[in-house]
Amino acid sequence: MATILYALPFLLQGFLITLWVSALVVVFSLAGGLVLGVGLVYGPRTVQWLVRLFSDCIRGIPILVLIFVVYYGFPPLGIAINAFWAGVVALTLFKGAQVIEYVRGAISSIPKGQMEAGKAIGLTFVQRLRYVIFPQAVRRFLPPWINGVTDAVKGSALISLLGIVDLMQSINEVIGRTYEAMPLYLLGAFIYFAINYSLSLTSRFVERRYAYIRD
């Protein structure tokens, strides 16, 4: 117990870093994945092909390899990047590729007639997406996406391997000083679980909220 009280201030800092990294990854991957996902469904053939290539490549690489590739691979290309941003970029690429697939799946589930009905009343492409397609697709998009957010939180623990003092790394550091591994790892596991369980609850709530459309 004393160990845990001693550890908490250190863990709090790591916890905040973990949340910050997760938030950045979630926002960037959502924005990028939405655009590329729409490109994959509606874009010209070359765009579709490029997005498909990107998504398949990224999803075929272990996330840890991706992190090291960005961290060690970008500087020789002349792109200066520190450990923190290397971690964010790598996780964003990984998450973004998943978002692309969620977007594709959600949009493809909308019947073709919806786009046509939108065209027929004179809506432009952007208006059709905004008022017709997205409000319907969001119901299919949200549950897997929120589950994906929990992946991002868990996956962010890997950036501790670049020496970033996130929740995982701060646990390791405290263990380095106290030599009490088990209680601290349990505590860490509990904190990760608490974040992700609350996300899962949100996901279930959202699913119920958007249940208005009959299949």
Added chain:
Amino acid sequence: MNANQQPLLKIDDLRKSFGQANILKGIDMAVNKGEAVAIIGPSGSGKTTLLRCVNFLETYEEGSIRIDGQEVGYRDGGNRQRRGETDLARMRAETGMVFQSFNLFPHLTAAENVMLGLTKVRRKPKQEAREIAEHWLKRVGLDHRIDNLPSELSGGQQQRVGIARAVAMEPKILLLDEITSALDPELVNEVLDVVRQLAEEGMTMLMVTHEIAFARDASHRIVFMDDGKVAAEGPPKELMAQAGSNQRLDAFLSRFRTSHLH
């Protein structure tokens, strides 16, 4: 109809193919303002494709479709450049379309379905759009369903919302694509009554239909399509009379004489 008035819809030598299959093989057609024209013909004759070309849901490469003198899918000028997205949307707003499968927006109420085009395309204030929506929903007999979601409506009611959504935009021409084909038989008439009334009030209409009796009663002119071409056309009575001399038309109509017309 004034003889030297230019037709509202003018289709000239329209050709369309999907890969190797020629669907439309040179269609010429004209629809005057206030006229209701029915297109009949066997499946695969190109009726629906023709209708979908009129609001550019299908692209056409050869020939011309003009509404009020303006080419539908391509910019004016000789080099046949496809209209841009905004331009195309503006052209499409001039036509209304009612679909076989209704295609109502399932996340919006009946009123919101009608209002979407009014607020986003016609840029009307919400209040005014709501009044127009209520007006048209009452006109199609849905006073009590204005704030219901499509999933809470019967097929016939959904299709009447579809009609209200299209006519509320005050299109120059209304396109109806087999609008009763997906309905249970007992719901067909409530939809056809609405269309009949619109025709009587002078709404310009081009409709693809399998309801021969309806085409005969409600349209000013019937076009019989066969194998991607206009095989016969004329006022309903004249067309029916042509059946004796036109083998394909006779064969097509005889199916309905035995089964549908009673």
